[in-house]
Amino acid sequence: MLIQAKRGRWDASDVTGSGRGAKGEDGGFGEAMNITPFRKLVALPEALELVRLNSAQVGRTEEVAAAAAAGRVLAVDVVSQMDVPAFDRSAMDGYAVRSDEVVGAGELSPVALRVAGELFAGDAAAVRVEKGTACRVATGAVLPGGADAVVMAEYASEEGGVVSLRRAEPKWGNVSRRGSDIKAKTRVLSAGTLLDPAKVGVLASLGQSSVKVISRPRLAIVSSGNEIAEPGTPLGPAQVYNSNSYTLSSLVGQSGGESSILPRIEDTKEAVREALLKARADGFDAVAISGGSSVGERDLLAGVLSELGEILFHGVQIKPGKPFLFGRIGPLRVFGVPGYPAACLMVGQVFLAPSVRRMAGLPPARRTVKARLSRRIASRLGRVQFLTVKLADGEAEPVFKESGAITSLAAADGYIVVPDNVELIEKSEIVEVVLF
Amino acid sequence: MLIQAKRGRWDASDVTGSGRGAKGEDGGFGEAMNITPFRKLVALPEALELVRLNSAQVGRTEEVAAAAAAGRVLAVDVVSQMDVPAFDRSAMDGYAVRSDEVVGAGELSPVALRVAGELFAGDAAAVRVEKGTACRVATGAVLPGGADAVVMAEYASEEGGVVSLRRAEPKWGNVSRRGSDIKAKTRVLSAGTLLDPAKVGVLASLGQSSVKVISRPRLAIVSSGNEIAEPGTPLGPAQVYNSNSYTLSSLVGQSGGESSILPRIEDTKEAVREALLKARADGFDAVAISGGSSVGERDLLAGVLSELGEILFHGVQIKPGKPFLFGRIGPLRVFGVPGYPAACLMVGQVFLAPSVRRMAGLPPARRTVKARLSRRIASRLGRVQFLTVKLADGEAEPVFKESGAITSLAAADGYIVVPDNVELIEKSEIVEVVLF
Numbered sequence: 001m002l003i004q005a006k007r008g009r010w011d012a013s014d015v016t017g018s019g020r021g022a023k024g025e026d027g028g029f030g031e032a033m034n035i036t037p038f039r040k041l042v043a044l045p046e047a048l049e050l051v052r053l054n055s056a057q058v059g060r061t062e063e064v065a066a067a068a069a070a071g072r073v074l075a076v077d078v079v080s081q082m083d084v085p086a087f088d089r090s091a092m093d094g095y096a097v098r099s100d101e102v103v104g105a106g107e108l109s110p111v112a113l114r115v116a117g118e119l120f121a122g123d124a125a126a127v128r129v130e131k132g133t134a135c136r137v138a139t140g141a142v143l144p145g146g147a148d149a150v151v152m153a154e155y156a157s158e159e160g161g162v163v164s165l166r167r168a169e170p171k172w173g174n175v176s177r178r179g180s181d182i183k184a185k186t187r188v189l190s191a192g193t194l195l196d197p198a199k200v201g202v203l204a205s206l207g208q209s210s211v212k213v214i215s216r217p218r219l220a221i222v223s224s225g226n227e228i229a230e231p232g233t234p235l236g237p238a239q240v241y242n243s244n245s246y247t248l249s250s251l252v253g254q255s256g257g258e259s260s261i262l263p264r265i266e267d268t269k270e271a272v273r274e275a276l277l278k279a280r281a282d283g284f285d286a287v288a289i290s291g292g293s294s295v296g297e298r299d300l301l302a303g304v305l306s307e308l309g310e311i312l313f314h315g316v317q318i319k320p321g322k323p324f325l326f327g328r329i330g331p332l333r334v335f336g337v338p339g340y341p342a343a344c345l346m347v348g349q350v351f352l353a354p355s356v357r358r359m360a361g362l363p364p365a366r367r368t369v370k371a372r373l374s375r376r377i378a379s380r381l382g383r384v385q386f387l388t389v390k391l392a393d394g395e396a397e398p399v400f401k402e403s404g405a406i407t408s409l410a411a412a413d414g415y416i417v418v419p420d421n422v423e424l425i426e427k428s429e430i431v432e433v434v435l436f
Numbered sequence: 437m438l439i440q441a442k443r444g445r446w447d448a449s450d451v452t453g454s455g456r457g458a459k460g461e462d463g464g465f466g467e468a469m470n471i472t473p474f475r476k477l478v479a480l481p482e483a484l485e486l487v488r489l490n491s492a493q494v495g496r497t498e499e500v501a502a503a504a505a506a507g508r509v510l511a512v513d514v515v516s517q518m519d520v521p522a523f524d525r526s527a528m529d530g531y532a533v534r535s536d537e538v539v540g541a542g543e544l545s546p547v548a549l550r551v552a553g554e555l556f557a558g559d560a561a562a563v564r565v566e567k568g569t570a571c572r573v574a575t576g577a578v579l580p581g582g583a584d585a586v587v588m589a590e591y592a593s594e595e596g597g598v599v600s601l602r603r604a605e606p607k608w609g610n611v612s613r614r615g616s617d618i619k620a621k622t623r624v625l626s627a628g629t630l631l632d633p634a635k636v637g638v639l640a641s642l643g644q645s646s647v648k649v650i651s652r653p654r655l656a657i658v659s660s661g662n663e664i665a666e667p668g669t670p671l672g673p674a675q676v677y678n679s680n681s682y683t684l685s686s687l688v689g690q691s692g693g694e695s696s697i698l699p700r701i702e703d704t705k706e707a708v709r710e711a712l713l714k715a716r717a718d719g720f721d722a723v724a725i726s727g728g729s730s731v732g733e734r735d736l737l738a739g740v741l742s743e744l745g746e747i748l749f750h751g752v753q754i755k756p757g758k759p760f761l762f763g764r765i766g767p768l769r770v771f772g773v774p775g776y777p778a779a780c781l782m783v784g785q786v787f788l789a790p791s792v793r794r795m796a797g798l799p800p801a802r803r804t805v806k807a808r809l810s811r812r813i814a815s816r817l818g819r820v821q822f823l824t825v826k827l828a829d830g831e832a833e834p835v836f837k838e839s840g841a842i843t844s845l846a847a848a849d850g851y852i853v854v855p856d857n858v859e860l861i862e863k864s865e866i867v868e869v870v871l872f
Contacts, residue, residue, distance in 0.1 A: 066667055066682050067682055067685055067686075067697055069686075070686035070689055070690060071690070082671070084842055085676070086671060086675075086676070087673065087674065120662065120663075120703075121662065121663040121674070121676075122661065122662030122663030122664070122674055122675060123662070123663075123674055124672075124673050124674050125673070125674065140663060140676070140775075141674070142673070142674040181837070181841045181842050181843050182842060182843055188842075188843070188846050189846055195686075196686070196872040197683045197684075197686035197687040197690060197781070197784065197785075197872065198683060198781050198845040198846075198848060198872055199845070199846060200682050200683060200686040201679040201680065201682050201683030201686070201777055201780075201781065201842075201845060202679065202842050202845050202846045203667075203679075203682070204667045204677055204678060204679040204681070204682035204683075205676070205677050205679035205777060205842045206667075206677065206842075207665075207667050207668065207669075207671060207677045208667055208668070209666070209667040209668025210668070225557060225558065225576075226556065226557065226558030226559070227556075227557040227558030227576060228558070229643075230645070231502060231639075231640045231642075231643050231644055231645040232643065232644070232645025232646070233643075235518070235522060235643060236560075237523065237560050237561070237578070238523060238557070238558055238559055238560050238561065238577070238578040239522075239558060240521070240522070240557075240576070240641070241640055241641050241642065241643045242640060243637040243638065243639075243640040243641035244637065245640070246502050246503055246636050246637050246639070246640035247633050247634060247636060247637030247640075249503055250503075250505075250506035250631075250632070250633035250636040250637070251633040253506055254506060254507070254633060261503060267556075339576075341637055341641060345633070345634050345637065348633065349633075367803065401617070406520055406617050406618060406624075406637075406638050406641045406642075407617055407618055407624070409634040409635070409637060409638050410624050410625055410634075410635060410638045412634060436632040436633065436634055
């Protein structure tokens with residue numbers, strides 16, 4: 001910002017917006033609502049709330065196969081079209097009987113019945129249990145007509161086509177009645193439910209081979225900066241590889257969204273404007289633009305966004321990630337992510353991932369573990385610090401080097417949040433680590 | 437088992453193995469190693485250990501695009517082919533200088549230097565900082581030749597091509613030296629590392645557009661049982677829909693594996709044998725066969741498996757899931773999963789999912805929350821009980837109805853583990869809930 005503010009004085013071409021920098025965007029801020037100028041940072045809770053309020057669930061739904069439905073969110077209530085079980089079913093291996101015929105049966109007073117047949121699970125109930133007879137049944141078999149109870153096999157001895165039963169059963173004893181689990185027309189799962197493996201099994205058990213789920217939010221991922229080269233291509237002098245697009249895209253995928261990595265754009269007002277308009281025209285739900293470390297970028301985005309849509313905030317009391325900008329152009333959310341890899345990662349974790357989960361209809365996901373801090377750390381009052389740590393032997397070891405460093409990301413397992421009113425945390429204090 | 441034991445007496449055709457049931461498989465057990473007859477159940481820890489020992493990481497690797505690498509496990513060390521940064525880089529917006537020329541600079545003793553040029557990130561360093569000059573630089577810009585420090589913009593005032601610097605900087609002050617983050621030939625990530633979004637970003641920042649990862653374990657999923665109908669098809673009389681294949685397939689996918697749902701097989705020795713041999717011939721790492729509720733299935737599988745390979749255990753001191761069978765045919769692991777949906781789910785969660793994660797090279801995943809039990813529960817001594825619960829208002833509410841019930845799965849958020857030496861847990865006791 002500092003050099004940027006100066007550049008207006010240095011070079012008149014910047015004022016026209018044809019150069020890399022652009023000054024005077026602050027003048028446009030008044031046109032949009034809820035704008036906080038960059039120099040007046042918003043507090044973290046306020047920033048989180050603004051992102052939350054602007055992350056409504058996507059309105060689109062789609063039909064997916066049951067086998068591919070795990071992890072998706074139901075778009076509709078699932079109502080059973082049938083009774084479950086669909087028929088009176090034996091709950092035990094044993095003998096289907098008429099319960100009034102085994103009244104008083106016991107070890108010393110067995111009841112003898114002729115075995116009229118045998119039914120396994122899946123067999124149609126061709127047998128009928130008439131008076132004086134029983135039918136051998138396996139667990140899961142249809143209860144044959146005439147029968148209204150099952151005597152368990154351990155209380156039975158069969159010889160020469162006659163079974164001797166040593167136990168009475170009340171009416172419907174050891175029988176799973178038709179509809180006892182689920183009655184037809186009952187709502188079994190509600191819209192908005194996350195389909196875990198058990199619930200996918202429930203869908204299948206109701207006969208559904210596919211199901212209507214909430215569509216995944218679609219995000220465009222853009223890196224801006226003249227110094228950015230794509231991985232897999234040779235690195236020119238003064239260039240660095242694009243890592244942010246890959247970090248952000250991975251975060252989106254982990255959070256239930258789909259992302260498209262768009263080609264790197266130049267640090268010009270025209271390129272930023274074009275990228276935003278294209279993301280909107282292509283129907284993306286959000287665009288995440290990460291700046292290079294080139295200074296012009298932040299103001300370029302703010303300037304363009306204040307013309308095309310609205311800036312909801314620009315600058316947050318956090319470290320790293322202070323320059324984060326959030327706004328929208330109609331339905332398109334715009335995440336202006338700082339270019340330094342560590343700052344990009346933290347803004348992605350703290351703002352982007354929860355927003356995508358919310359758009360996807362997913363519940364918040366925050367995996368944390370507690371650990372002892374391996375060494376004393378200092379923080380600055382007045383801003384929330386996100387400190388990347390490595391977990392080893394139950395200790396959380398700070399690995400943050402500088403915002404530009406890659407190695408701290410390579411080693412980090414997660415981060416701790418140092419509140420804005422905390423100046424230091426002592427060695428061996430217990431901290432909560434949010435896992436990546 | 438009970439009716440099964442009897443059936444040998446009832447029907448001579450069973451002995452030949454042509455019927456649905458088959459007796460006498462216990463006789464075959466002696467041929468294989470480590471066999472525990474079904475009536476002698478193994479304890480849960482022993483069963484878990486046997487599964488663990490037989491879930492070695494798959495040996496196959498594959499190259500995936502960086503953008504698709506999140507959640508995968510590195511098959512190789514990642515060694516940087518370059519210095520990072522690849523050049524001496526300005527860490528600040530400011531002025532690149534020769535440090536010996538700003539010695540003693542301060543608020544009351546500014547040093548004036550001619551501005552020889554300007555460099556943004558990505559610009560090739562066409563400028564050289566000769567004696568008596570400085571170069572305006574943006575964060576991320578190449579440090580121009582001749583310069584060895586950067587004075588921050590807030591300590592500078594520029595007017596008419598001359599900058600007045602009010603601060604000294606030591607040699608390499610505000611400069612990120614070439615290779616200071618990562619030196620070429622350094623190992624940055626180790627084989628076996630789980631690629632989270634930050635680490636995918638690290639890969640990209642090293643210029644890697646793709647990476648070698650451990651291949652996903654491949655599982656064949658088979659449902660056996662004459663009563664099983666596929667979802668999406670009409671349900672015949674006495675039939676139930678196949679839900680287990682979908683539950684198991686979803687669990688495999690969640691655990692880093694790939695699954696193929698194979699067609700339902702009949703409850704015959706031939707069909708089971710054919711399914712196992714085909715799974716082995718097709719190179720699957722494991723097969724999960726879930727029985728219908730048909731009684732014959734367990735013994736069929738045990739019989740066939742003891743002929744083709746080895747049974748590692750058959751029957752575990754747990755509820756539900758007691759009939760679980762585990763073995764292998766050469767490299768093919770065989771999970772014989774009970775047919776009742778609730779038992780299938782628990783065996784899938786407790787045995788199959790951790791096994792798949794291990795084969796995939798993933799660390800154990802066990803998300804748990806603590807909650808108060810909503811009501812007193814009883815359990816039977818001598819076996820571990822897995823009790824499905826729903827979480828509501830911080831309370832864990834048991835939802836288990838019976839092994840065959842679907843509704844308990846529809847409502848469950850996870851399960852609690854009641855140890856084998858616990859007979860009851862009081863209402864309001866704190867329990868740990870393993871989340872689905």
